[in-house]
Amino acid sequence: MRRIAPDRDQLLGIVAEVFREHGYEGASLTLIGEATGLGKGSLYHFFPGGKEEMARAVIAHIDGWFEDNVFVPLRDAVEPLAGIGQMLEATDSYFRSGRRVCLIGAFALDESRALFAGQIGSYFGRWVVHLARALERSGHPPGEASELAEEAVAAIQGALTLARAANDLDVFSRALRRQRMRLGLPAKI
Amino acid sequence: MRRIAPDRDQLLGIVAEVFREHGYEGASLTLIGEATGLGKGSLYHFFPGGKEEMARAVIAHIDGWFEDNVFVPLRDAVEPLAGIGQMLEATDSYFRSGRRVCLIGAFALDESRALFAGQIGSYFGRWVVHLARALERSGHPPGEASELAEEAVAAIQGALTLARAANDLDVFSRALRRQRMRLGLPAKI
DNA sequence: CCGACATTGTACCGATCGGTACAATGAGTC
DNA sequence: GACTCATTGTACCGATCGGTACAATGTCGG
Numbered sequence: 327m328r329r330i331a332p333d334r335d336q337l338l339g340i341v342a343e344v345f346r347e348h349g350y351e352g353a354s355l356t357l358i359g360e361a362t363g364l365g366k367g368s369l370y371h372f373f374p375g376g377k378e379e380m381a382r383a384v385i386a387h388i389d390g391w392f393e394d395n396v397f398v399p400l401r402d403a404v405e406p407l408a409g410i411g412q413m414l415e416a417t418d419s420y421f422r423s424g425r426r427v428c429l430i431g432a433f434a435l436d437e438s439r440a441l442f443a444g445q446i447g448s449y450f451g452r453w454v455v456h457l458a459r460a461l462e463r464s465g466h467p468p469g470e471a472s473e474l475a476e477e478a479v480a481a482i483q484g485a486l487t488l489a490r491a492a493n494d495l496d497v498f499s500r501a502l503r504r505q506r507m508r509l510g511l512p513a514k515i
Numbered sequence: 516m517r518r519i520a521p522d523r524d525q526l527l528g529i530v531a532e533v534f535r536e537h538g539y540e541g542a543s544l545t546l547i548g549e550a551t552g553l554g555k556g557s558l559y560h561f562f563p564g565g566k567e568e569m570a571r572a573v574i575a576h577i578d579g580w581f582e583d584n585v586f587v588p589l590r591d592a593v594e595p596l597a598g599i600g601q602m603l604e605a606t607d608s609y610f611r612s613g614r615r616v617c618l619i620g621a622f623a624l625d626e627s628r629a630l631f632a633g634q635i636g637s638y639f640g641r642w643v644v645h646l647a648r649a650l651e652r653s654g655h656p657p658g659e660a661s662e663l664a665e666e667a668v669a670a671i672q673g674a675l676t677l678a679r680a681a682n683d684l685d686v687f688s689r690a691l692r693r694q695r696m697r698l699g700l701p702a703k704i
Numbered sequence: 705c706c707g708a709c710a711t712t713g714t715a716c717c718g719a720t721c722g723g724t725a726c727a728a729t730g731a732g733t734c
Numbered sequence: 735g736a737c738t739c740a741t742t743g744t745a746c747c748g749a750t751c752g753g754t755a756c757a758a759t760g761t762c763g764g
Contacts, residue, residue: 347625347626348540348625348626349538349540349624349625350541351537351538351540351541352538352539352540352625352626352627354750354751354752355751355752355753356750356751364711365712365713365714366713366714366752366753367712367714367756368711368712368713370753370754371710371712372711376752376753377752377753427624430680431624431676431680432621432624432625434676434679434680435538435616435620435624435675435676435679436536436537436538436541436616436621437537437538437541438541439679439680446680447680447681447682449680450677450680450681451681454677473689473693476677476686476689476690477670477690477693479673479677480670480674480676480677480686480690481669481670482673483672483673483676483677484668484669484670484671484672484673484674484676485669486624487617487623487624487669487673487676488639488643488665488668488669488672490623490624490628491619491620491623491628491635491636491638491639492636492639492640493632497665497669500662500665501665501666501669504662504666543720543721543722544721544722544723545720545721553741553742554742554743554744555722555723555724555742555743555744556726556741556743556744557741557742557743559723559724560740560741560742561741565722566723
């Protein structure tokens with residue numbers, strides 16, 4: 327009987343955090359081992375493909391979370407603005423209001439991109455496309471919807487960088503608030 | 516007589532490119548040596564502090580370029596909008612219309628931030644502050660100017676990430692065009 | 705208890721990491 | 735030519751890198 331490690335989700339979450347903090351090159355197997363409490367024996371048992379497979383699994387795991395909590399609401403919400411609101415809530419929650427950085431965005435920047443270009447492009451591409459469609463459904467003409475969507479996703483990525491650089495979480499909150507307004511949502515209480 | 520290597524600028528530019536492509540951890544001395552044509556003997560002669568000093572010098576070099584080509588125009592242009600226009604031109608030129616990534620932004624994301632937090636914070640902080648002041652001079656109330664400035668710098672960073680992720684330079688051009696409009700500049704010919 | 709298989713710890717591999725030591729060379733001044 | 739000092743190539747250091755091998759465990763169903 328195929329048995330999935332009962333907490334593979336948790337495991338991938340921990341590994342993700344190591345990649346997030348140190349980047350692909352900087353995340354050594356030693357660091358991953360310390361963070362997860364697993365030795366190399368276990369790590370290579372779960373990820374025979376080694377570090378690259380770990381990273382690939384982590385990206386897929388994050389991708390799945392966004393699919394469920396961001397893309398699906400954008401696509402399926404009867405009221406498109408409600409879906410967009412859920413996207414912003416989920417985004418704020420996922421990035422812990424700016425404490426966390428976007429692993430996939432970080433991978434996009436350096437040469438590790440070469441290994442994961444497909445996954446990276448798909449993640450951001452779907453984010454932009456689903457948001458653009460929701461914006462169209464909420465009344466924006468297609469071209470404008472695309473621009474707004476691209477701008478919103480880029481604004482989130484940039485705000486993560488800037489918040490981290492300035493060591494000021496408010497940078498991220500302000501960026502999300504501006505996007506709320508720009509995308510047609512009422513100011514938050 | 517103190518003699519500065521005649522092309523220290525060029526040297527720092529090459530080293531910067533290696534850090535940009537591979538990140539701080541990923542930029543090995545071997546890669547740096549190959550890119551510059553210098554052996555370890557030479558590298559440690561010019562940078563006795565090793566890799567960390569190289570990175571610090573590279574950041575300072577970039578910072579200086581932005582000081583001269585971005586911050587000074589923002590601060591000193593008689594017509595603030597002209598200064599903002601120069602900022603956008605210089606930015607487009609520096610990042611090669613999205614082909615290049617922001618090394619300082621990349622360093623802000625992973626743990627190498629711990630080493631360079633001061634330089635990183637200063638670079639982005641000055642960018643935002645100088646832009647905000649130019650916006651005030653061009654007629655925006657202070658609070659609005661700060662928000663616009665922060666948004667513009669974040670939009671540029673985010674667009675670099677997104678352009679790289681999507682492997683589509685137009686993402687960056689579109690972001691710059693939107694910022695032109697948002698900051699009060701006429702649409703470009 | 706037994707066999708099957710999932711999981712683990714440990715020892716080890718060659719390669720590469722950042723860094724050091726130092727002698728040899730280059731280029732300029734006197 | 736002799737002295738100075740900047741520059742370089744090479745050999746080497748211990749540590750760590752990602753990865754492999756494998757025997758020793760744990761954990762099941764039967």
